[in-house]
Amino acid sequence: MKHQTDSNALLLGAVAGAATVGATCMWAYQKWTKNKQENSFNIPSQLLNSPYKEQFQLAVKVAILAGNNIALYGNAKGTQAEASNDDLGIETKASAADFCTKIDVLNEEIVTAAIQTTFPDHAIIGEESTGTGTIPPLTDKPTWIIDPIDGTTNFASGLPLACVSIAFCVNKRPVMGCVFAPMTNELYLAAKGFGAYRNGVRITQRQHVDLQQAVVAFEFGYPRNKQAVDNMVAAVAQFMERGCRATRQIGSGVLDLCWVATGRFSLIYSGIAGEGWKPWDYAAGLVIAQEAGCAMENFQPNNSDGVFDLYGDSIICAISKELLEECRQIVTKI
Amino acid sequence: MRQGSFVSTRWSVFAQVLALVFIFPLARAFVATTPRPSKNRARLAMASQLDDALLDQVLDVAIDASKKAGEIIIGNAGPTEVTERKANSRDLLTLIDPLCEKTIKETVLASFPDHDFLGEEDVPPGKEASAAAIASKLESASNSWLWVVDPIDGTTNFVHGMPLNCPSVAASFNGEVVVGVIFDPYRDELFTAVKGRGAQMNGEPISVGKQDCIGDAIVAMGSPPGEESMQMSMKAVQVLMPKVRTLRMIGSAAIMLAWVANGRLTCYWEYDLSSWDIAAGALIIQEAGGKFTDLAGNDFSLQTRKIIGCAPAVHDEILRVLREEAGIV
Numbered sequence: 001m002k003h004q005t006d007s008n009a010l011l012l013g014a015v016a017g018a019a020t021v022g023a024t025c026m027w028a029y030q031k032w033t034k035n036k037q038e039n040s041f042n043i044p045s046q047l048l049n050s051p052y053k054e055q056f057q058l059a060v061k062v063a064i065l066a067g068n069n070i071a072l073y074g075n076a077k078g079t080q081a082e083a084s085n086d087d088l089g090i091e092t093k094a095s096a097a098d099f100c101t102k103i104d105v106l107n108e109e110i111v112t113a114a115i116q117t118t119f120p121d122h123a124i125i126g127e128e129s130t131g132t133g134t135i136p137p138l139t140d141k142p143t144w145i146i147d148p149i150d151g152t153t154n155f156a157s158g159l160p161l162a163c164v165s166i167a168f169c170v171n172k173r174p175v176m177g178c179v180f181a182p183m184t185n186e187l188y189l190a191a192k193g194f195g196a197y198r199n200g201v202r203i204t205q206r207q208h209v210d211l212q213q214a215v216v217a218f219e220f221g222y223p224r225n226k227q228a229v230d231n232m233v234a235a236v237a238q239f240m241e242r243g244c245r246a247t248r249q250i251g252s253g254v255l256d257l258c259w260v261a262t263g264r265f266s267l268i269y270s271g272i273a274g275e276g277w278k279p280w281d282y283a284a285g286l287v288i289a290q291e292a293g294c295a296m297e298n299f300q301p302n303n304s305d306g307v308f309d310l311y312g313d314s315i316i317c318a319i320s321k322e323l324l325e326e327c328r329q330i331v332t333k334i
Numbered sequence: 335m336r337q338g339s340f341v342s343t344r345w346s347v348f349a350q351v352l353a354l355v356f357i358f359p360l361a362r363a364f365v366a367t368t369p370r371p372s373k374n375r376a377r378l379a380m381a382s383q384l385d386d387a388l389l390d391q392v393l394d395v396a397i398d399a400s401k402k403a404g405e406i407i408i409g410n411a412g413p414t415e416v417t418e419r420k421a422n423s424r425d426l427l428t429l430i431d432p433l434c435e436k437t438i439k440e441t442v443l444a445s446f447p448d449h450d451f452l453g454e455e456d457v458p459p460g461k462e463a464s465a466a467a468i469a470s471k472l473e474s475a476s477n478s479w480l481w482v483v484d485p486i487d488g489t490t491n492f493v494h495g496m497p498l499n500c501p502s503v504a505a506s507f508n509g510e511v512v513v514g515v516i517f518d519p520y521r522d523e524l525f526t527a528v529k530g531r532g533a534q535m536n537g538e539p540i541s542v543g544k545q546d547c548i549g550d551a552i553v554a555m556g557s558p559p560g561e562e563s564m565q566m567s568m569k570a571v572q573v574l575m576p577k578v579r580t581l582r583m584i585g586s587a588a589i590m591l592a593w594v595a596n597g598r599l600t601c602y603w604e605y606d607l608s609s610w611d612i613a614a615g616a617l618i619i620q621e622a623g624g625k626f627t628d629l630a631g632n633d634f635s636l637q638t639r640k641i642i643g644c645a646p647a648v649h650d651e652i653l654r655v656l657r658e659e660a661g662i663v
Contacts, residue, residue, distance in 0.1 A: 215490065224575060229575045
């Protein structure tokens with residue numbers, strides 16, 4: 001009998017031991033993979049040495065949280081996992097094609113709450129809190145400009161091209177930009193005078209391309225009356241007739257700016273028919289693109305200080321000033 | 335021993351032993367792996383009669399081949415694109431594209447040495463050459479099996495560092511696509527279909543979008559370089575824009591087809607594509623419950639060049655708009 005009990009005890013001990021070892025290994029592995037992911041989203045030391053270290057730390061933290069919300073729904077769309085998610089609570093805004101989801105609202109709340117806790121005297125301009133009302137003007141107060149999901153139509157359809165955009169402005173000018181696209185695993189960070197980075201790697205534009213070799217991106221936005229459509233089409237036709245390498249429309253203005261910054265697109269434009277973007281689309285991308293060496297202006301040139309009008313209703317962003325001017329020639333003559 | 339009797343000489347015995355030991359097993363293997371082409375075309379085997387085990391094997395090989403090509407793409411499209419890549423991407427493509435095709439072809443032929451193979455890299459550029467190539471392959475009676483492959487669909491995207499390019503691998507039997515695989519190595523998404531078995535992404539069933547009115551449709555289209563296609567595209571944009579939710583131009587037919595299959599896009603249409611761009615995607619969309627036709631509404635075949643793949647409830651309406659309002663035929 002004792003012999004039996006001893007063997008049982010031994011067996012129990014062995015099983016418990018194996019389970020502990022197994023659990024420890026799993027915990028360690030999970031920590032390791034989590035670390036791996038976070039490491040590619042480390043803030044480069046050059047940016048931590050900028051005056052905006054705390055802003056970066058806050059922005060990256062909430063951008064990843066907001067991005068995870070985007071990915072949770074976006075990646076589940078069209079799969080069996082979608083059934084266990086709450087519905088997106090889609091509400092239209094100015095038109096049927098312009099809508100926001102629960103996640104837009106949630107993401108903006110996450111970002112706003114974090115800013116108000118850490119920087120209670122900063123101003124915040126957010127897409128969802130503005131809604132269809134008048135966009136508050138930028139003041140001299142330190143101001144955050146937030147787009148909780150750029151590319152909402154894509155997101156709602158599970159198209160993996162969407163991102164969260166957070167910008168910080170000082171004296172009415174964006175000085176820090178943070179864009180996180182969770183479904184393509186890209187974190188873009190930039191500070192005025194301190195460079196632009198994608199997943200920790202510095203982005204620098206060096207090459208001009210001729211229009212013939214250019215990848216031209218555009219966004220048709222929401223206006224749908226005949227004149228507007230005809231004008232937008234005429235612009236694209238012009239680019240094609242003059243000869244360009246390819247045209248693209250991916251549905252996220254913020255990503256468009258980041259993709260110009262990394263040379264994936266040669267240029268992006270919008271604003272032929274009033275379909276220009278909003279301050280929260282421009283602000284972070286402006287810092288990222290300019291720090292990467294790109295040119296970004298409204299259809300009208302920047303003012304004498306070279307300042308881009310965040311409230312302007314048109315934009316051209318190109319990998320070089322020369323290409324920007326070529327684009328301007330076309331789009332201002334439609 | 336009678337003179338000249340074959341059976342009874344020592345050499346003949348030796349020959350018979352040789353035959354048993356070597357030739358018989360080889361013959362068995364040959365018969366097992368090679369579907370015998372029928373000499374009588376009127377009695378061509380239907381794809382539906384294909385053995386399940388054989389289809390499984392074809393699918394496995396297609397997946398294996400596309401994953402190998404995907405690894406090559408990822409290995410050459412990494413983070414260097416923000417810094418040093420740009421000067422050399424076009425050169426890189428001229429190496430990677432054929433390398434991917436060679437890898438796919440070798441993988442296929444290792445398992446199916448007698449299958450026929452049509453890859454994009456084998457054919458000179460241009461619509462005429464492409465149309466002639468598929469026509470000629472379909473005509474030749476050398477084998478019932480024909481693989482139709484694009485090693486990297488979305489080469490401009492590849493050159494520019496956009497994570498929107500991938501291999502497209504299809505296997506057809508007597509002119510009918512029975513296995514289709516599209517593998518996106520950036521998001522590690524494997525889209526597969528076998529005729530009659532539905533469509534999957536990473537092994538899970540997928541289906542096309544449920545949109546039932548054109549106003550909800552996200553419509554993808556190409557950005558074609560050719561003059562004729564360009565005119566058609568612009569006309570289409572003019573008539574579609576006011577009616578649909580939004581338009582997209584992603585730059586890879588395979589990606590756009592795969593994304594129709596799992597509902598990310600409602601519809602993808604294009605005026606002129608080659609067989610290797612569409613073969614796998616056409617099957618995947620159909621198996622995902624979508625409607626896939628040419629721009630006249632006819633069923634898809636390997637020689638189709640003008641295509642529309644769509645969630646079934648809005649296919650006819652979008653096609654009507656393209657044909658009647660944009661004059662695209």
